[in-house]
Amino acid sequence: MQYRLFFSLGALALMMFSACGDPSPAAADQALPILGNRDIVDGDTVYHQIPDFSFIAQDSNVVNNATFADKLYIVDFFFTTCPSICPTVTKQMLRLYERFEGEARVKLLAHTIDIRHDSVPVLKRYAEKIHVSSDKWHFVTGDEEKIYDMADDYFIAAQKDPDAPGGFDHSGRIILVDQNRYVRSFCEGTDPDDVTRFMDDVQKLLDEQ
Amino acid sequence: MSNRRWGWGLLGMVALGVLWSACSYQPFRQGEILYANFCATCHGENGEGFRDLYPPLANSDYFRENQLETACIIHYGMDKELVVNGKTYQQAMLAVTQLNDVEICNVINLLSYSWHSGMKTVTIDEVRAQLESCSDWELLD
Numbered sequence: 001m002q003y004r005l006f007f008s009l010g011a012l013a014l015m016m017f018s019a020c021g022d023p024s025p026a027a028a029d030q031a032l033p034i035l036g037n038r039d040i041v042d043g044d045t046v047y048h049q050i051p052d053f054s055f056i057a058q059d060s061n062v063v064n065n066a067t068f069a070d071k072l073y074i075v076d077f078f079f080t081t082c083p084s085i086c087p088t089v090t091k092q093m094l095r096l097y098e099r100f101e102g103e104a105r106v107k108l109l110a111h112t113i114d115i116r117h118d119s120v121p122v123l124k125r126y127a128e129k130i131h132v133s134s135d136k137w138h139f140v141t142g143d144e145e146k147i148y149d150m151a152d153d154y155f156i157a158a159q160k161d162p163d164a165p166g167g168f169d170h171s172g173r174i175i176l177v178d179q180n181r182y183v184r185s186f187c188e189g190t191d192p193d194d195v196t197r198f199m200d201d202v203q204k205l206l207d208e209q
Numbered sequence: 210m211s212n213r214r215w216g217w218g219l220l221g222m223v224a225l226g227v228l229w230s231a232c233s234y235q236p237f238r239q240g241e242i243l244y245a246n247f248c249a250t251c252h253g254e255n256g257e258g259f260r261d262l263y264p265p266l267a268n269s270d271y272f273r274e275n276q277l278e279t280a281c282i283i284h285y286g287m288d289k290e291l292v293v294n295g296k297t298y299q300q301a302m303l304a305v306t307q308l309n310d311v312e313i314c315n316v317i318n319l320l321s322y323s324w325h326s327g328m329k330t331v332t333i334d335e336v337r338a339q340l341e342s343c344s345d346w347e348l349l350d
Contacts, residue, residue: 080301081301083247083250083302085250087251087259087263088250091259117301129262130259130261131261165303
């Protein structure tokens with residue numbers, strides 16, 4: 001009797017556990033979708049594409065769409081003095097950096113949303129202090145309005161908010177963009193398990209090339 | 210028979226629980242919670258710091274030598290070079306304006322007690338006096 005009770009409790013726990021897992025196990029074999037709104041123009045489907053941009057990175061060099069031609073790139077928004085989620089997200093970006101350090105087809109792009117404080121020298125010091133290569137991981141600043149516009153294009157919420165810790169309110173989302181400027185995957189940079197799943201997506205897209 | 214076995218099992222579990230809590234006991238519970246909420250994302254869950262960006266708060270010679278001044282850093286933030294265990298750190302830290310003097314005192318005592326063996330703890334009067342002495346610091350937030 002007791003054994004049966006244990007058994008059914010165990011089965012129940014297993015069911016509950018598996019119910020919380022990957023919501024779409026079948027998706028593992030499918031190509032990554034192109035994310036965002038789509039339009040039909042003259043019978044063709046037009047997908048959301050990342051527009052032209054041009055920013056300045058930590059070595060005072062220009063970083064624009066050409067920087068990422070034929071590359072997959074991983075995007076986030078942060079600011080160096082952010083006391084809330086950014087350190088967590090940066091640590092996860094560093095996991096991605098280390099995982100794809102030897103893969104020249106993958107780059108990382110971090111935008112500051114605090115252009116007043118995060119000047120080029122501040123960004124340079126930040127990158128140096130976490131020991132990452134400026135060829136691989138670009139920390140950029142630039143026109144404030146353009147940075148916030150780009151956040152919209154990457155589906156990342158970012159805005160000034162005097163009431164938020166550090167003065168800015170933003171999401172810790174990390175985005176994957178392909179060589180055709182399409183957004184192909186994203187994760188919550190505050191959730192290490194979600195980032196692990198995202199890593200697999202990056203690898204999958206690399207394997208498709 | 211069955212009941213007695215359950216009884217022993219229960220007793221064993223209670224004993225294990227008591228043993229466990231005895232091992233992990235530390236008197237600064239509020240400091241521990243505040244540290245997890247306001248300090249750990251940068252300085253690490255175990256005070257280990259992060260690369261050369263955020264200095265460690267465990268086994269830190271700077272903390273050992275500037276225990277009370279840490280109250281000022283928490284209260285006002287800091288944007289100047291700092292040498293910790295021989296490494297130079299330059300990352301600005303914003304004021305943790307959510308913490309009052311009692312809470313700052315508890316965080317300092319958690320750091321002292323948990324990660325700096327042999328360090329004495331500080332009193333709320335000492336923390337208040339210290340905060341008074343740095344009232345000319347610029348608030349970084």
